[in-house]
Amino acid sequence: MAHPLAPVCEAVALLLSPHAEVVLHDPETDEILGIWNSLSDRAAGDPSLLGELTELTETGPDVYGPYPKSLPDGRRLSSVSAVVRDAAGKPEAVLCVNVDRTAFEEAGRILAAFAAPMTGQPRVLFEHDWTETLNDLVGGFVRERGVAVDRLTKSDRLELLARLDKAGVLSQRRSVPAVARALRISRSALYQLLAQARKEPNDADPS
Structure with a gap:
């Protein structure tokens, strides 16, 4: 049975495609429940490695990031993670959105070049x-x-x-x-x- 958060993950992935992947983790098994628009070649069932969240500071209740990550090919990501709890307050899932910054950094370089001071007319x-x-x-x-x-x-x-x-x-x-x-x-x-x-x-x- 699909996870109740699957439609939310798919909607976010569609909105940010092709610049972001959305990953849903099971904190109990430390495995990926689902992944949409994969940028990192991971798949459902792969290890989540959620231990990294313990090294981060919350930016809101059960929210972490944005924090930097990298892909094997050198691309840099900006990531946010949210812990989703059940009615009893137990962590039920962790939703992560990883945005590839490449296109935005390139756009920033182009805009910066246009905004550079003009040298004046010869x-x-x-x-x-x-x-x-x-x-x-x-x-x-x-x-x-x-x-x-x-x-x-x-x-x-x-x-x-x-x-x-x-x-x-x-x-x-x-x-x-x-x-x-x-x-x-x-x-x-x-x-x-x-x-x-x-x-x-x-x-x-x-x-």
């Missing part, structure tokens, strides 16, 4: 690319203001144009159409704002 490639400067200044300005480009006020646009002009963006050939698109305004509106910004530089750019 100056030799970008020092003359005024569109990069345009994008950086506009992007930084809207983040600073906390609004989208098309929600900038006239005062905001005057200040931004002053910064772009100071950075030399507006002195570049064919920059006006690009700046107008970036600010979501027409060329004529850009010329009017630029004239005002250059006429009153102290008001437009407090810095």
Whole structure:
């Protein structure tokens, strides 16, 4: 007859497959009652070797782990074990879940590589690319203001144009159409704002 905990073990194994095995032990005979998604090539009837639990500290009532284990091929596991008691309080079974950390550690390495500090743009490639400067200044300005480009006020646009002009963006050939698109305004509106910004530089750019 299957153990009453067998459906629970199978459900947990299905949820964590293929990264974990679930093992149900008989503490009285020190044998494996059942194993689901075996990672360790063990089978029902093999010795449980539950003596290792006596060397661990409980992390909760009748719960041990997570604690580290290893497979013969070198893969590392994170394991948890729970002692299941009967109505009289006697240990009836020990349920262990052993999770193969390989996939998670590899994912962690990939994410860490993506999160590594960027070295910045090579100056030799970008020092003359005024569109990069345009994008950086506009992007930084809207983040600073906390609004989208098309929600900038006239005062905001005057200040931004002053910064772009100071950075030399507006002195570049064919920059006006690009700046107008970036600010979501027409060329004529850009010329009017630029004239005002250059006429009153102290008001437009407090810095």
